[in-house]
Every structure is written in C-alpha cells, then in structure tokens.
Amino acid sequence: MKNVTGRLMVGLRWWNHIDEDGKSHWVFESRKASPQDSKTVSEAESRIFWLGLIACPVLWVIFAFSALFSFRVKWLAVVIMGVVLQGANLYGYIRCKVGSRKDLTSMATSYLGKQFLRQTTGDDQTS
16 A cells, blocks of 8 residues: 555655565665656645655654553554554655665765855855
C-alpha cells in the first residue's frame, strides 16, 4: 500500500532487495520531473501525502507517552512498534525525496557554505 500511494501521489517508492549473495540492498526511487508529471501529481495530493506521513509518527509518539504515563505496559510494546514502523516509512520517503546520504551531506554542506558566504559578504538576497 505504501508504494502505491507514494508512487501515485508524489512519485516516490522504496523497498529492500536481497541479491544472490544474500546481501540486503535498500532501493530508493524518485520519478523524474517531466511536464506530464505536473499534470498527474497535484500539490494538494502531495501536501495530503506528506501531512499524513508526518502526522502518523507524531500521533504514535503521543500514544507512547500516554501508555507510558498510564502504566499500560502491554500497550507500550504495540505503540513502540507503531513508532518504529511509521518512523521507518517516513525515513524511507525522505530518502527518496532528498536522495542518498551522500547527496544529503553535500546538499547541507553547500547550503551552509552559501549561508556563510552570504553573511560574510552582507548580501541579504536569496538565491
């Protein structure tokens, strides 16, 4: 279900692939932007997708605190599993959207470098 909604609503998909040697490989895909995709993926659907994807782990964390403070230990295991699974789903889609860790690190470094350069030169315009 996750890959159906992710692929149709925002063009993202991720899964685990095990090769012939038995090694696990995570695959994160993002559909390339094209003029045709802008017609099929609306901003409203994208916002609904990301809002739901972020709201679910937050809701599970609230349930975790509720179970912890009400001393319902048997429900705490279920809630922790919900937090882990929803967190993994959110992480997978963020990796699809942003790219690999190397891309994320280079993007963060580039952003910080631009911010530092902008502050040192006194340029307040955004690029």
